[in-house]
Amino acid sequence: DQQVKQNSPSLSVQEGRISILNCDYTNSMFDYFLWYKKYPAEGPTFLISISSIKDKNEDGRFTVFLNKSAKHLSLHIVPSQPGDSAVYFCAAREYGNKLVFGAGTILRVKS
Amino acid sequence: NAGVTQTPKFQVLKTGQSMTLQCAQDMNHEYMSWYRQDPGMGLRLIHYSVGAGITDQGEVPNGYNVSRSTTEDFPLRLLSAAPSQTSVYFCASRPVDRGLSTEAFFGQGTRLTVV
Numbered sequence: 001d002q003q004v005k006q007n008s009p010s011l012s013v014q015e016g017r018i019s020i021l022n023c024d025y026t027n028s029m030f031d032y033f034l035w036y037k038k039y040p041a042e043g044p045t046f047l048i049s050i051s052s053i054k055d056k057n058e059d060g061r062f063t064v065f066l067n068k069s070a071k072h073l074s075l076h077i078v079p080s081q082p083g084d085s086a087v088y089f090c091a092a093r094e095y096g097n098k099l100v101f102g103a104g105t106i107l108r109v110k111s
Numbered sequence: 112n113a114g115v116t117q118t119p120k121f122q123v124l125k126t127g128q129s130m131t132l133q134c135a136q137d138m139n140h141e142y143m144s145w146y147r148q149d150p151g152m153g154l155r156l157i158h159y160s161v162g163a164g165i166t167d168q169g170e171v172p173n174g175y176n177v178s179r180s181t182t183e184d185f186p187l188r189l190l191s192a193a194p195s196q197t198s199v200y201f202c203a204s205r206p207v208d209r210g211l212s213t214e215a216f217f218g219q220g221t222r223l224t225v226v
Contacts, residue, residue: 005154041219041220043115044217059215091154098159101153103152103153
């Protein structure tokens with residue numbers, strides 16, 4: 001039973017437009033959420049995170065929104081660039097430091 | 112900056128063979144972990160360690176053994192490889208969480224094929 005779900009396997013966006021990647025979770029005990037970016041043949045790299053006590057965190061072109069009542073978070077990338085094309089993983093922290101990952105969403109930014 | 116180093120990058124095994132995937136980090140991180148990545152499944156935790164001498168099972172531990180004799184190294188052993196273990200394996204490390212920051216640093220991965 002997947003506790004972290006990324007229901008869109010892929011997303012295609014035009015360069016300069018907004019990319020919105022979504023993530024749903026079922027475990028109300030998660031207290032910290034992260035997004036990772038992964039290029040082919042490389043390991044995932046940390047992108048942005050948010051604590052459960054906040055509803056928004058912004059870092060440059062990247063903003064993560066958390067809706068605890070809906071158990072939903074989203075990553076907004078504005079404006080999208082071709083270099084943003086990658087697989088994006090949503091992850092949540094369980095008590096005891098373990099991270100639980102979603103299946104990932106492939107983002108393609110078309111120029 | 113070496114970060115997290117995994118070896119080998121690629122490996123082909125025959126069913127029943129054993130091997131060890133190596134992972135080393137030079138950041139003095141207490142926490143290390145192994146994940147496997149399969150299509151449509153994301154990253155799944157195999158084993159993890161919160162410090163030298165301490166290991167525990169993750170979500171998919173069967174068929175894998177680990178040990179942690181030093182802070183730097185966290186090898187993953189396949190005792191008798193099976194085709195179901197064909198996957199990309201990632202090692203990760205990070206400090207034991209003392210705050211709200213839990214970023215993990217990942218190695219570049221080992222692509223393992225069991226035939």
